[in-house]
Amino acid sequence: SQELEQSPQSLIVQEGKNLTINCTSSKTLYGLYWYKQKYGEGLIFLMMLQKGGEEKSHEKITAKLDEKKQQSSLHITASQPSHAGIYLCGADGIRGSTLGRLYFGRGTQLTVWP
Amino acid sequence: DGGITQSPKYLFRKEGQNVTLSCEQNLNHDAMYWYRQDPGQGLRLIYYSQIVNDFQKGDIAEGYSVSREKKESFPLTVTSAQKNPTAFYLCASSLGQGPQPQHFGDGTRLSIL
Numbered sequence: 577s578q579e580l581e582q583s584p585q586s587l588i589v590q591e592g593k594n595l596t597i598n599c600t601s602s603k604t605l606y607g608l609y610w611y612k613q614k615y616g617e618g619l620i621f622l623m624m625l626q627k628g629g630e631e632k633s634h635e636k637i638t639a640k641l642d643e644k645k646q647q648s649s650l651h652i653t654a655s656q657p658s659h660a661g662i663y664l665c666g667a668d669g670i671r672g673s674t675l676g677r678l679y680f681g682r683g684t685q686l687t688v689w690p
Numbered sequence: 691d692g693g694i695t696q697s698p699k700y701l702f703r704k705e706g707q708n709v710t711l712s713c714e715q716n717l718n719h720d721a722m723y724w725y726r727q728d729p730g731q732g733l734r735l736i737y738y739s740q741i742v743n744d745f746q747k748g749d750i751a752e753g754y755s756v757s758r759e760k761k762e763s764f765p766l767t768v769t770s771a772q773k774n775p776t777a778f779y780l781c782a783s784s785l786g787q788g789p790q791p792q793h794f795g796d797g798t799r800l801s802i803l
Binding site: 606607609611616617618619620621624626664666668677678680681682683 | 694696723725730731732733735738748778780782789791792793794795796797799
């Protein structure tokens with residue numbers, strides 16, 4: 577079974593539009609990580625969230641972790657073609673696992689058209 | 691610059707052949723990881739190592755082997771026992787004193803001839 581559920585699976589938006597990607601777990605998360613991946617390349621680390629209610633921003637991307645630490649959202653404001661790619665959430669602390677061993681969602685494919 | 695280097699970028703395997711994927715890091719990270727990525731499946735953990743000379747199986751270790759003789763290196767061997775090896779393989783490392791983000795290499799794409 578998938579430990580982390582990401583939605584939507586894919587997203588197509590027009591340049592300039594805002595969008596949100598969600599990542600949900602049935603278990604409390606110890607740490608939540610957001611990554612971006614271009615097709616055929618490695619993952620680029622975006623942000624890490626640990627505390628309930630925590631919010632971090634980098635340029636036009638904002639990530640939040642809910643108070644219960646079971647759901648995170650990634651919000652992009654005024655999307656640009658450079659934002660296109662696959663966004664993945666990863667988490668540790670699921671199933672009482674060893675810290676540092678991450679579980680990943682299946683990713684959200686983002687397309688931004690001009 | 692510090693980072694993680696995976697090689698080769700593309701690799702082809704013949705039936706019955708073992709192949710080894712290289713992963714080297716100069717970030718002075720204690721922990722290293724190997725993931726397999728298939729379309730629509732996300733990343734699945736093959737093996738991980740939190741310290742030199744020690745490693746643990748991940749979720750899909752069958753048909754793979756690893757070694758961790760040096761802190762900087764964590765090679766992955768895809769053995770002939772792995773019947774469906776075609777995938778994108780990603781290596782990552784982290785400080786290991788969690789929680790810490792993992793940093794990834796650029797990946798190796800393995801295909802069957």
